[in-house]
């Protein structure tokens with residue numbers, strides 16, 4: 001049994017702390033966030049796990065890492081004390097006739113990046129059988145079967161409760177930079193912790209690590225959540241658009257999250273009128289039933305991103321950074337955390353994505 005200090009309690013800090021607990025270790029959490037995780041990007045995210053549709057812009061490696069995570073999610077979620085809404089019916093990609101050129105371009109890129117059997121083109125009749133509500137507005141689609149989504153708020157709540165019960169969790173002021181000295185000052189007040197007794201410190205501050213990781217930048221994303229009793233989609237849906245592809249992700253009880261803008265900026269101010277209008281018109285253009293939907297939330301956050309938009313594990317004098325999850329925290333999180341657990345256990349032969357790590 002080892003003792004770890006995890007700094008940051010967003011998506012990666014939560015998942016890592018839980019997996020360390022599951023492996024029988026003692027976990028201490030230090031974070032400026034509340035127990036719900038409301039300050040984190042992971043709380044705002046749409047939580048789509050889309051290895052193929054994300055690989056079309058991100059490259060084949062995105063699919064490889066994503067498929068590994070998809071495999072892990074199905075096991076990990078079963079180990080939680082409560083059920084998390086998890087839907088793995090796949091993703092449908094559609095475009096309005098005015099944006100058909102975007103769908104053609106997307107399809108050409110899919111053929112280039114992915115194996116042939118990863119997606120299929122479907123006609124209006126097939127679309128009607130899969131998602132009848134879409135067939136009124138769209139006469140063709142692409143279907144990517146191996147894709148999923150989950151309810152991140154449920155996941156955060158369940159992990160928050162579990163970690164509160166089993167970890168020493170301290171809320172702190174934001175930690176600007178990390179060093180051995182600073183870590184000592186933060187852990188001193190705790191009764192059963194001393195710096196010598198820790199086996200490793202792991203920084204999971206996401207955007208909060210900006211002063212320690214010079215290449216880190218924020219990529220702003222805005223989402224809208226709605227309750228639409230007249231709409232009952234069973235798939236995640238991507239709507240091609242010249243500015244950025246919108247995606248609609250189902251939640252339980254006819255709720256949906258539509259995301260997300262992709263804006264190169266560290267700005268965490270509320271959703272702009274322009275983005276709000278774009279998101280809402282995309283929603284309404286998918287299905288008229290969204291006209292009477294109720295807006296539950298409009299939120300923004302920044303995705304912690306490195307130059308190559310890929311995640312990293314970086315070692316230094318006091319411990320490790322896990323960062324750079326960009327728009328793929330749910331897509332990459334489990335795969336990278338599984339690798340990290342092997343690093344901590346010195347099982348280097350099991351590490352799968354070492355080209356992204358600086359150890």
Ligand SMILES: Cc1cc2nc3c(=O)[nH]c(=O)nc-3n(C[C@H](O)[C@H](O)[C@H](O)COP(=O)(O)OP(=O)(O)OC[C@H]3O[C@@H](n4cnc5c(N)ncnc54)[C@H](O)[C@@H]3O)c2cc1C
Pocket residue numbers: 007008009010011012013030031032033034037039040041042043044045046047048049173174175176204205206207208209220221222223259260300301302303304322323324325326327328329330331332
């Ligand atoms: C709009 C939007 C939509 C997204 N949709 C998806 C999606 O569909 N699928 C997907 O895979 N990914 C998605 N993402 C990306 C995903 O949310 C991130 O990749 C992921 O949350 C990164 O996890 P993290 O733990 O590194 O950072 P975060 O989740 O942001 O967590 C960081 C934690 O550290 C704490 N912290 C920060 N600074 C400090 C400090 N100085 N001191 C102490 N604690 C600190 C924070 O309060 C927070 O708890 C989306 C992101 C956004 C913004």
